[in-house]
Amino acid sequence: PASVADVEILSFSVLKTARIPVQSLAGRAATSVSRRGKFIVLEFDGLFLAMHLARAGWLRWSDSLSTGRLKPGKGPIALRLRLSGDGAAPGFDLTEAGTRKSVAVYVIEDPGDVPGIERLGPEALDVDLHQFTAMIREHRGQIKGLLRDQSFIAGIGNAYSDEILHAARMSPFTVASSLGEQQVAVLHGSLRTVLETAILSATGKPAKELKDSKRRALKVHGRAGEQCPVCGDTVREVSFADSALQYCPTCQTGGKLLADRRTSKFLK
Template structure:
């Protein structure tokens, strides 16, 4: 699933090209991906994109209101995308064709844009067996349930060690705490593995068992890894971001490979539909972990 660093890079890339663009096309092959629509999707055509932003793992297009009529001062609309586990987008420098298809033959939506004489096309697609990509058209981002429940953004300058430390009263396992979007927004399976490995902490340790030094270490590590990834991915084409993320991983997705820090073998705990990776020497004092509950515990 796309996480904070690549969504941030994607947001910046799209905002630079689409801010001020006119939406010229909005095609939904079916209503499956459209979860909420305060207005008909086709009513967005002709409106202007004011900005492209991010809320947690959600991509947010702010769409300018129509020209006011009879004193009506309607506010903007928000086109919001949650990529889920296997969703992503492709961007082209031309309008999408009527017969265009995404990789694998499935796309959730196609959008066309025109900005200062330049055309752009976006295809939203989902490569998963279960299609989880979701589209919302709302008057306020908080109308999307997942956004309304988001915790603070870990890269928000106002999110400091004191606020972070208050999360560690939970008995939740560290892996689950970092992934819990209600506690912090934007970290998923991959970066929780990377943060815990770099901080030399077990993914199944109870958050409430950590002392102040360990909490500060994980806080500093989290900031460093996320900021470093955002900087590394900045300016990359959307088509490059997934591979860039995969190449940057030290333990996540590297089961059976040597740990780049100590050389021990990276191990895995598999759950239904997901898994976690860790280094026994770096993180668990050599203990080989057995499956305990679920990865969100």
């Protein structure tokens, strides 16, 4: 296996651990790659590099990274890892667009030492219907928030929770514990179908095509004001402090508009 030639930290805020220097990875062979929730975990001979991509993070592989050193704070690259090679080395850049810096990197001896990983629930596609039913029965919160809660179930974000609920024809404000047996089965089936379809659609596509491909496949998320492709109704939005959800009134709420704090006074 290839070994680490060099690691550059270009954004000092990205590194969340200090006990093990990031350069301790140099010379170690890459031995495994795994994912937990939104964390990508690389193992290098007993040391682990865990990366949380947050909302705007991307891991961009290159077969031929330049060997020249980069200037910290210039551009979107937060970390560059080069593997051993002749001439231009293979490796990857961890990038983050925008000014809100949320991408996080950890160098640890055990992935369980990362608080965000330790708190994660089971992976969404590893949960069967029996386990999913038992998990749902324990919660009284709204189903939209529950699907996004990484400590409940890992791997579902804002976009795909909207898509799952639309596929299940379920209001995002439905109280989880109120769901009947058949509703839970439909929700679980929708979860699997939406996520498996998304993975299949993304497989093999180059990074530059992934965002556009994902957007084209979404039926309600990010489509407020557009027509629902299932029924033709107008997709609506509910905004929160730092996020928003989208839904179809006809498909999901029996035609009822959900109260949005920006416009709720008009919905009485």
